[in-house]
Amino acid sequence: MAEMVSNKQVILNNYVSGFPKEPDMSITTNTIQLKVPEDSTGILVKNLYLSCDPYMRPRMQKLDGSYVESFKPGSPIYGYGVAKVLDSGHPRFKKGDLIWGMTGWEEYALIATPQSLLSLFKIQHTDVPLSYYTGILGMPGMTAYAGFYEVCSPKLGEYVYVSAASGAVGQLVGQFAKLLGCYVVGSAGSKDKVDLLMNKFKFDEAFNYKEEEDLNAALKRYFPEGIDIYFENVGGKMLDAVLLNMRARGRIAVCGMISQYNLDKPEGVYNLTTLISKGIRMEGFLVPDYYHLYPKYLEMIIPHIKEGKIVYVEDVAEGLESAPSALIGLFSGRNVGKQVVAVARE
Amino acid sequence: MAEMVSNKQVILNNYVSGFPKEPDMSITTNTIQLKVPEDSTGILVKNLYLSCDPYMRPRMQKLDGSYVESFKPGSPIYGYGVAKVLDSGHPRFKKGDLIWGMTGWEEYALIATPQSLLSLFKIQHTDVPLSYYTGILGMPGMTAYAGFYEVCSPKLGEYVYVSAASGAVGQLVGQFAKLLGCYVVGSAGSKDKVDLLMNKFKFDEAFNYKEEEDLNAALKRYFPEGIDIYFENVGGKMLDAVLLNMRARGRIAVCGMISQYNLDKPEGVYNLTTLISKGIRMEGFLVPDYYHLYPKYLEMIIPHIKEGKIVYVEDVAEGLESAPSALIGLFSGRNVGKQVVAVARE
Numbered sequence: 001m002a003e004m005v006s007n008k009q010v011i012l013n014n015y016v017s018g019f020p021k022e023p024d025m026s027i028t029t030n031t032i033q034l035k036v037p038e039d040s041t042g043i044l045v046k047n048l049y050l051s052c053d054p055y056m057r058p059r060m061q062k063l064d065g066s067y068v069e070s071f072k073p074g075s076p077i078y079g080y081g082v083a084k085v086l087d088s089g090h091p092r093f094k095k096g097d098l099i100w101g102m103t104g105w106e107e108y109a110l111i112a113t114p115q116s117l118l119s120l121f122k123i124q125h126t127d128v129p130l131s132y133y134t135g136i137l138g139m140p141g142m143t144a145y146a147g148f149y150e151v152c153s154p155k156l157g158e159y160v161y162v163s164a165a166s167g168a169v170g171q172l173v174g175q176f177a178k179l180l181g182c183y184v185v186g187s188a189g190s191k192d193k194v195d196l197l198m199n200k201f202k203f204d205e206a207f208n209y210k211e212e213e214d215l216n217a218a219l220k221r222y223f224p225e226g227i228d229i230y231f232e233n234v235g236g237k238m239l240d241a242v243l244l245n246m247r248a249r250g251r252i253a254v255c256g257m258i259s260q261y262n263l264d265k266p267e268g269v270y271n272l273t274t275l276i277s278k279g280i281r282m283e284g285f286l287v288p289d290y291y292h293l294y295p296k297y298l299e300m301i302i303p304h305i306k307e308g309k310i311v312y313v314e315d316v317a318e319g320l321e322s323a324p325s326a327l328i329g330l331f332s333g334r335n336v337g338k339q340v341v342a343v344a345r346e
Numbered sequence: 347m348a349e350m351v352s353n354k355q356v357i358l359n360n361y362v363s364g365f366p367k368e369p370d371m372s373i374t375t376n377t378i379q380l381k382v383p384e385d386s387t388g389i390l391v392k393n394l395y396l397s398c399d400p401y402m403r404p405r406m407q408k409l410d411g412s413y414v415e416s417f418k419p420g421s422p423i424y425g426y427g428v429a430k431v432l433d434s435g436h437p438r439f440k441k442g443d444l445i446w447g448m449t450g451w452e453e454y455a456l457i458a459t460p461q462s463l464l465s466l467f468k469i470q471h472t473d474v475p476l477s478y479y480t481g482i483l484g485m486p487g488m489t490a491y492a493g494f495y496e497v498c499s500p501k502l503g504e505y506v507y508v509s510a511a512s513g514a515v516g517q518l519v520g521q522f523a524k525l526l527g528c529y530v531v532g533s534a535g536s537k538d539k540v541d542l543l544m545n546k547f548k549f550d551e552a553f554n555y556k557e558e559e560d561l562n563a564a565l566k567r568y569f570p571e572g573i574d575i576y577f578e579n580v581g582g583k584m585l586d587a588v589l590l591n592m593r594a595r596g597r598i599a600v601c602g603m604i605s606q607y608n609l610d611k612p613e614g615v616y617n618l619t620t621l622i623s624k625g626i627r628m629e630g631f632l633v634p635d636y637y638h639l640y641p642k643y644l645e646m647i648i649p650h651i652k653e654g655k656i657v658y659v660e661d662v663a664e665g666l667e668s669a670p671s672a673l674i675g676l677f678s679g680r681n682v683g684k685q686v687v688a689v690a691r692e
Contacts, residue, residue, distance in 0.1 A: 268614015275630030284621030
């Protein structure tokens, strides 16, 4: 008979509307057997780090006929995480393996559906912080890499603007753009974050968008020649202001629109005719479509991390109990850097 | 002493706001010498056909800091046209040549700036209607060709939706898509146009958008599997409805947004977060960036025209006097097919 242990879980109580609040989730304690069921090809993992990402917000509401699935009220929510394999019925994984990929928001999780198993990556490099696999070495890293290098078609000397620039993805995009020899301006929502952009990530310029009454005027000030590349993380009014400041043949990688996720009705965007007059490409992208580039990305990024050429700032919340608050903090901008939840250290 | 002749011109009286009206333009008569000035590298042409295109509307208003130039109140407006060279100071052109490109809205025009001269094409094939060089063999043809084949990345069997589908560009996009083996649905604003789409251009389906109360529901009916490619000519509410019906990895070529050009404030577009969840590319383009493909396009299209595999419907207004009414008719959808003004037949 296998060991039964208690298993804390983060449950979605009900579909959310508006800004998510802590009472929208609850922590419950269940028990779990630390073995995969007989004949299962799943794996049983101990979660170490969980990733808080803005894309999780839409999944907290009922999504009818959408391409993505809602979380199920009454069940644990799920997302990217780093975990250790405790038992495996799958030939690709064995006990002791470290993995990153989709896992439940709980202490221990059974990952058993073919699709979830396919989406898991085995961690090969352990001489970097393991939590990095929720960020720079995980989905947000690939998002920045694919979004900037593949979607933005960047060229030396181009003018690059990044919104939500101190976040999990933005901080990397800015540093990638600097590495390539672009001129990079970032915006964020507090003085601390702006300082981080300037002093830690070495953006050329940075500003606090909350202190700008007129975003169009602010962008004109930072980009008198216009913007070649906009890495879009926020949407709404910021996008509208950016559209007025794009240069001919500009590119907008549409990575996220965090300003819109908590609104009952999204804001209108009014300046799309500039796509025509300036020949602008505005492109959303599905990160998994680029996961075949992950080995190539690791080859590039691991040496940069070790040599300190690329830095990464995390905001780590301790314990599964802190997970709901960490997640909702994303939407008020409370986190400084990539928001991680440390569930266990090993 | 060179011959002086009278020269009727279409003058923009004042910057336009809202829908343009006939009194926004006037016909005046001037005189012109049918020779290029001494030492000029310009050419003196007799205009044969003038092209009425939606992009001309924004130029009728004051465009501050825009990428495109406004027409000048008190001066003739200008646009694409077909003309015959009467005198040339330029080594590339000689008397008797037929050309298409930017010309003034007048009977005779002096084309003298280096930029205008660079934008002129010499007409080589004269065994097709000359007016076609304002449409299928001119800028709209290249717009459809580049927009569909280069921007939309179309594949056999994909679901293609074209708005303003009986217009100068739309009718070609639909036929190109059919040639490639796509499933094509078009929308237009009258029963006559819908009939044209079905019977003349052989779209798979067509509908009158003015008879649809709910554009989202209409698109769901015509595209139960969703839309892979949207060729955008109208903008606004139509774009919003299309965004809800795009498939994952869909492409939107943003060619025009005719529904927005006459509004003081454009309509908001609310469903842009679908770009993220479905990984959609939405791309404006500058047709001149693709003019190097013009010889390749001619090689493809001329045999198709001669064999009747591609047809082209024009709406020809007779005489320069009819030009203002023909131009403003675009914005109420009065034209059926490509709107041309025949100034002279030879």
